[in-house]
Amino acid sequence: MMSRQLNVKDPARLVDGTELRGRLLAGLPVTEQRLRLAEASTTVLEGxxxxxxVLLHGGTDSGGVSWAPSITRLCQNARVVVPDLPGLGESEPVAEMNEVVFSDWLAEVVQMTCEEKPTLLAHSLLGGLAARFAIQHGELLRRLVxxxxxxIGPYHMPLGLLITAIRFDLRPSERSGARFADWAFLDPARTRHRNPEWFDALMAYEVSRGMVPHVRRTMRQLIKACTKQIPAADLQRIDVPTALVWGKADRMVRLRIAEHASARFGWPLQVIEDAGHVPMVEQPESFVRALRVAFAYGEP
Structure with missing residues (x-):
């Protein structure tokens, strides 16, 4: 798949992604606030x-941006809470993002934004920390997706993805960002075709965040901590209803990881056709339908 150059009129403005983020979130039925959580000022969207x-994002961008194409549909039947992880998106950094810091932070997110136990949705790297949170603090959650x-299974980062990640870390650019898109999306061109201006702003915003030193540092910490397999004995201790939703053509984390976990732990698996690693962006309608099935799991 060929990488595509992004049309960014003023690359010097990329580091300040405020304007780009505003364009990406425009029209969403949410309000924004900043909360002091686990000693870090955290940006939170609610609607x-x-x-x-609670929606947890898995990359350099903000939570609202990661979930934006699906947020409006989710808000029709749920109260949606979308925080930016400390050190990513628009939240302040912490000295080190690890399991303890994440657990304290997420517990405060739940305490300050949810009047009842929430469903926790976690994507990509943050899913590992979310699973560990469910192991230790399942009493705070209604379910986990x-x-x-x-x-959640034996994982080895594909060599091509590792090289792409290293290049982006060393020199975030339109070119290295486009190569990441080739890994994340089944078909970046098709996803872009639905809304070219939004997609181009998304790619530019990813690059803008990648230029921020504390964002790169946080991502390195997450990759180190969250690509390690959680022991099966620990995962079996999760006592809240847990479900999996996966893009069928995910090249970053292959579907077989989900199939193995589903068979071993009895977690129902919803597979999104024509989607890669970011089904909430690639196929938002199918993704939200799959979530509704996942939400029904474990209900009386």
């Missing part, structure tokens, strides 16, 4: 009515 659902998570 909708219904049972609370994992999307494209490497830590």
């Amino acid at each position: 909708g009515d219904g049972p609370p659902v 994992l999307i494209g998570v490497p830590g």
Whole structure:
């Protein structure tokens, strides 16, 4: 798959992604606030009515940006809470992002934004930390849904992806960002075709975050911590209803990881056709339908 150069009029403005983020979030039925959580100022989006659902993003961008194409649909039947992890998106960094810091932070997110136990949705790298949180603090959650998570099975990062990640870390650019898109999306061109301006802003925003030193540092810490396999004995201790949603063509975290976990732990698996690692962006309608099935799991 060929990488595509992005049309960014003023690369010097990339580091300040405020304008780009505003364009990406425009029209979403959410409000934004900043909360002091685990000693870090955290950006949080909230919207909708219904049972609370906390959405955790898995990359350099902000939570709202990662989930934006699916947020409006989710807000129709749920109260959606979308925080930026400390050190990523628009939240302040912490000295080190690890399991303890994450656990304290997420517990405060739940305490300050949810009037009842929430459903926790976690994508990609943060899914490993979310699973560990469910092991230790399942009493705080209603259910857990994992999307494209490497830590729930035997995982070896593909060599091509590792090279792409190193290049992006050393020199974030339109070119290295486009190569990441080739890994993340089944078909970047097709996803872009639906809304070219939004997709181009997304790619530019990813690059803008990648230029921020503390964002790169946080991502390195997450990759180190969250690509390690969680012992099966620990995963078996998760006592809240847990479900998996996966892009069928995920090249970053192959579907077989989810199939193995589903068979071993009895977690129902919803597979999104024509999607890679980011089904919430590639196929938002199918993704939200799959979530509704996942939400029904474990209900009386």
